[in-house]
Amino acid sequence: MVDSLLGELRAAISSMSRTFIYRVPGECERCPSCGSSQLYELDLLPLPRPVNACRTGFVSGCEECGLIFSNPQPTAEALAHFYSPAGEWGAPRAAGTERSPGPGAVTAGRSWSKVFEPVRDFVTAPPSGARALDFGCGDGKLLDALQGSGWDTTGIETAVDSAFPRHRRLATIPDTPVFDLIVANHVLEHVADPLGLLRQFARAGRVGGYLLVGVPRFDTLPIHRDYKYVINGRAHVTAYTWPCLQGLLARAGWRALAPPPDRMSKGRGGHTSARMRVMAQRTEECVETPAAPAASARRAVRGYYADAQDRSVLKRMGWYRLAARGVEARRRQAVRRRKAGRRQVEHSEK
Ligand SMILES: [Zn+2]
Structure with a gap:
């Protein structure tokens, strides 16, 4: 009250x-x-x-x-320009700034299946006929690996066609529960309504199936200090703390299996605090959402500016x-x- x-x-x-x-x-x-x-x-x-x-x-x-977002959100026209070949997406970035590995790109390093901890065994040995969807699958490298392990593979990708001689292609997320595994790696930060997208995934995911989400991470800002990577109002229009992501997943019908570590591997032996990867399971049960999900975002900004001398009153x-x-x-x-x-x-x- x-x-x-x-x-x-x-x-x-x-x-x-x-x-x-x-x-x-x-x-x-x-x-x-x-x-x-x-x-x-x-x-x-x-x-x-x-x-x-x-x-x-x-x-x-x-x-x-607990969602963090650039305000105002870019217009549809500005976003279209950004993702066009003439836009900034393809331009080289300043040294020292993180770049998202790109949708679907979780296969760097020798063991692609590592990203699916804690359900790695299920992913490398799926039940017969199990179906996987990679939303924003790029050139389909992850789908190739899944297919090699026995998955029936589907991709959604508007930018390139190269994945599709090998994998089934869909234009939109289906409204019926047909997938046992859904991957949305570096997708949510590009959309204004992540909850809507997670709910679409929930409609397409079988109860008991899994969802892998990867996003830039806001609550570790004082550690990684790459503010412009996490939110910039151009490509990254929303940003996520762990409580926010956990709560959005819960609202959409996904139970996160474990909190992400403060640092995660980014392949080839490197580590980063600027991203988090979370595995969640589709459930019909009510999942509790974290209380006060905005607190960690405020804490992150305070921590980021803790030593700033020239910050105005x-x-x-x-x-x-x-x-x-x-x-x-x-x-x-x-x-x-x-x-x-x-x-x-x-x-x-x-
Ligand atoms: Zn909200």
Whole structure:
């Protein structure tokens, strides 16, 4: 009761600050996944593309499901540009920044089946006729390995066709429970509604079957410090802490088998804290969701900035709307000054 009143109070304050302090055109007023109005700001986010001349957005969070998302979400047009050959997806990245291994790419290293711990035995020796789906299967390397172990393999992939002489192709996720194993590796961070996608997987997964999810990891931000990899408003539009992912899986009908370790192997002997991989099982039972799923996201941001000397008081206090208003006002003033300077030069040259 007290919690729900507090939640409503927070939502009302948040709505008022959107109205009176600062607002980005196109900003989400509800969680793009669970639909809750209990949103909060975690940080400022310089927008990759200006929205109505506005360049300061937010890394926002949802109190209800713990999802972290770039706010506003990119438009469909901006996303289409990003994934086009002319977009940034294919461009080389700055040194030292993590890059997702790409959907389906979990086969690096000698033992591809390692990624399926703790159900490795089931994956390497499936029951006869068992079916696997790799959502975003890329060139089909993982499907090749599964097929080699006896799986009946299906892929969904819009970008390339090379997997499909060897594997069954689907355009959409089926609405009937036909799969014993579903893989969604580095998929969720690209979608605004991960809960909707996990529910689609649940409809397509047989009760007792498994789901492998891999995502960039937000709660280990103070360890890996690769903020732009985890959320950037271009390709990675949502971000995940372990409690958030566990809760989303539970809401969709998946029970996570074990919490992810703080560091995971990324193949060829390397390790990373910037990603997590979770195995979950399809269940019809009600799975408990973690309490206060937003707490670890707040902790991660505090930890990330713990040693920052130049962080403004507004940001340190968590008053991100006021901070954003200040940033935008200073930026616009600088633009006006530059324009006035140019006009003066042109005038004196005449
Ligand atoms: Zn939510």
